[in-house]
Amino acid sequence: MREITVENKLKYLYALQQIDTQLQEVQELKGDLPAIIADLSAKVDELKAKIKELNTFIKQGKIDRDNADLEIIELAEKIEKYKSQQLQVKSNKQYDALTKEIETAEQKSEKLEKEMEILEGKIQVAKTDLDTFNAELSEVSGELDERQKELRELNKEHEKEELKLQHEREKIRVRVDKRDLERYELILKAKGGKAVVPIKRGACGGCFNRVPPQKILEIRQNSRLYVCEHCGRILVSDEIVEKSLALT
Ligand SMILES: [Zn+2]
Missing domain, CATH: 1.10.287.1490 (Helix Hairpins)
Structure with missing residues (x-):
């Protein structure tokens, strides 16, 4: 050589x-556009993940609430049954046993009601957050689209020049x-x-x-x-x- x-x-x-x-x-000439686009893309991904998480939580919350509602109805039916049985019992012992069953069912029902109240509150908060994030997502997505369009136009404008320069660079580079x-x-x-x-x-x-x-x-x-x-x-x-x- x-x-x-x-x-x-x-x-x-x-x-x-x-x-x-x-x-x-x-x-x-492209300035901060590529960095801005990367930031906006990351923000979109982050918001989508949060929205998915909230939707899952709300969906599961509704299922839990429906199950609890059913259980509360069943408990109420049981309580009614025990009360009618109380009218027919012969001994105090049997009567007291049913009273205890009623109390247990009532406590369980109250506990479920309270839990459902808390869950309902959480679902409401999640729904408000969901609205906020959805609004933010549409805003950020819109800006991302716009910036990407800007960059595409700039790229198109300078594509030929860049390719020519890259080609020239390669020709020189191999000689160094x-x-x-x-x-x-x-x-x-x-x-x-x-x-x-x-x-x-x-x-x-x-x-x-x-x-x-x-x-x-x-x-x-x-x-x-x-x-x-x-x-x-x-x-x-x-x-x-x-x-x-x-x-x-
Ligand atoms: Zn010097």
């Missing part, structure tokens, strides 16, 4: 930077050494999307700190990869800038 010259390496890195800057500009690429991407991430910068009026084009004249002379030789001693970005000469423009 042919050894890649430092000059070519710098050219490709700067060309990659140019493409990435343009891709960043396209992303910036793997380790250089890793280094480039690390700096790019750490330094707000700017990893390779030209020297402008004796200063680093990234952080604008002065570059010593001796170093500028060395950088102009394009024979070594230099980084800014202040920000760590890769510095390139004007010659590299010009030559790399011909690549893209």
Whole structure:
């Protein structure tokens, strides 16, 4: 494999930077939309889960209440039966036994009534919450639809440009050494999307700190990869800038 010259390496890195800057500009046009959409989607999922939970609770609550109602009716019937039996018994012992049965049934019935009152209250609260969440869901869903539509339109508008840039990026990327690429991407991430910068009026084009004249002379030789001693970005000469423009 042919050894890649430092000059070519710098050219490709700067060309990659140019493409990435343009891709960043396209992303910036989309602004916060992707993040907003992710947030809204999460909110929709959360509301749907809450609504499902409430519906399940209300459904089960109704079943429990119907069962309790039946049991209360049955208890009332039992109490009636015991009372009529009391009129027919011969001994006090039998009479007292029935009184005890009646008391037990009455207590059970009262307990159920109380439980049902509490459950009814909970169901009412759940229904109010359900209304609130449903209203919120329709609002959030509406906003999500709108934002997604916005993003789709923006994507459509910039699709061609993005594809072209991605294609160009790929062509350059395959020519860059793997380790250089890793280094480039690390700096790019750490330094707000700017990893390779030209020297402008004796200063680093990234952080604008002065570059010593001796170093500028060395950088102009394009024979070594230099980084800014202040920000760590890769510095390139004007010659590299010009030559790399011909690549893209
Ligand atoms: Zn710098």
